[in-house]
Amino acid sequence: MIRAEGLRRTFKVGKGTIEAVREVSFDVAAGELLALLGPNGAGKSTTLRMLTTLLPPTAGRVHIAGFDAAREPGRVRKAIGYVGQKNASGENHRIREELITQGRCYGLRLRDARRRADEVLEILGISDLAARVPGSLSGGQRRRVDIALGLIHNPSVLFLDEPTTGLDPHSRAGLWDQIQHLRREHGITILLTTHYLDEADQMAERIVIVDQGRVIANGTAAALKADLAGDWMHITTPDTDSAHAAARVAGQMAGVLEVTAEGQTVHVRIADVDAALPAYLRLLHHNAITVTHACMRRPSLDDVFINLTGRRLEDTGHAYETASAEPIGATHA
Numbered sequence: 001m002i003r004a005e006g007l008r009r010t011f012k013v014g015k016g017t018i019e020a021v022r023e024v025s026f027d028v029a030a031g032e033l034l035a036l037l038g039p040n041g042a043g044k045s046t047t048l049r050m051l052t053t054l055l056p057p058t059a060g061r062v063h064i065a066g067f068d069a070a071r072e073p074g075r076v077r078k079a080i081g082y083v084g085q086k087n088a089s090g091e092n093h094r095i096r097e098e099l100i101t102q103g104r105c106y107g108l109r110l111r112d113a114r115r116r117a118d119e120v121l122e123i124l125g126i127s128d129l130a131a132r133v134p135g136s137l138s139g140g141q142r143r144r145v146d147i148a149l150g151l152i153h154n155p156s157v158l159f160l161d162e163p164t165t166g167l168d169p170h171s172r173a174g175l176w177d178q179i180q181h182l183r184r185e186h187g188i189t190i191l192l193t194t195h196y197l198d199e200a201d202q203m204a205e206r207i208v209i210v211d212q213g214r215v216i217a218n219g220t221a222a223a224l225k226a227d228l229a230g231d232w233m234h235i236t237t238p239d240t241d242s243a244h245a246a247a248r249v250a251g252q253m254a255g256v257l258e259v260t261a262e263g264q265t266v267h268v269r270i271a272d273v274d275a276a277l278p279a280y281l282r283l284l285h286h287n288a289i290t291v292t293h294a295c296m297r298r299p300s301l302d303d304v305f306i307n308l309t310g311r312r313l314e315d316t317g318h319a320y321e322t323a324s325a326e327p328i329g330a331t332h333a
């Protein structure tokens with residue numbers, strides 16, 4: 001449904017050139033929900049703007065719903081909805097009237113625009129806001145109105161640029177329910193960008209990680225974590241000699257990716273920790289090594305990013321907090 005092939009975009013700034021997108025290629029199947037994740041300045045918004053015909057690529061091709069974006073931009077625009085980072089509705093226009101006006105801009109007859117406006121209000125669960133003006137709404141309500149506007153012409157593909165940024169955790173969870181509902185009940189293909197690692201982890205079917213204008217990973221959260229990070233086991237021993245002995249034992253186990261001894265503790269990165277931890281404890285017992293504490297940790301998407309780039313997502317820009325760490329009502333620039 002969405003195909004990005006060798007996308008590249010440079011910007012001239014003064015005498016220099018910024019390579020915002022160097023090489024981005026991926027596909028999104030019909031009905032799939034894909035999250036584009038990456039640090040600030042990675043090239044996510046630029047990619048989205050190229051996919052939605054708002055910006056011509058320096059090189060590469062875009063196909064949406066079978067149409068070539070360079071040759072048939074009008075048909076692509078009819079097939080897609082785009083919800084940018086800024087609010088799309090006028091401050092003082094009543095929501096339903098705004099929806100009807102924008103529906104008319106897409107060529108809907110008045111009767112159809114009215115019917116569709118009521119439909120999208122219903123889909124987004126905001127029928128009670130029909131007569132309100134955007135200026136009087138909460139952040140979460142406004143984002144729903146923006147998405148309703150993006151859906152007014154009944155697109156089969158929806159692009160959302162950081163739809164949950166600036167929302168409190170409760171509104172964010174509610175909006176995600178709506179986004180999941182759009183995909184599940186209405187079969188809409190959705191591509192969104194997000195800052196929130198845990199949000200991408202829990203909600204997206206597939207994640208494309210972008211860094212410095214390039215795709216560096218593409219897969220389900222579970223597959224990325226299993227392939228690129230591995231699970232961890234941590235065990236503590238009574239003394240450093242025991243820890244070193246325990247590290248040697250771990251080094252002989254199948255599936256081990258990394259072993260470090262730190263004081264009395266041993267950290268082991270390994271595939272399939274569920275099976276590995278009991279096996280490791282049995283081996284340590286067999287080697288007469290005492291264990292005073294043992295635990296395991298599944299990797300996060302941040303671990304995936306560290307393994308790919310050597311940097312933490314949190315350190316690469318601002319605003320890479322996890323959803324739960326953000327105070328209620330916080331906003332982002």
Ligand SMILES: Nc1ncnc2c1ncn2[C@@H]1O[C@H](COP(=O)(O)OP(=O)(O)OP(=O)(O)O)[C@@H](O)[C@H]1O
Pocket residue numbers: 011012013018019020021038039040041042043044045046047
């Ligand atoms: N119109 C422009 N002119 C010059 N440079 C630009 C322009 N648009 C984007 N850039 C630069 O291209 C790079 C990629 O920007 P982009 O907005 O695509 O990143 P992003 O991943 O969406 O970041 P964020 O998460 O902060 O929105 C950045 O260095 C940005 O400053």
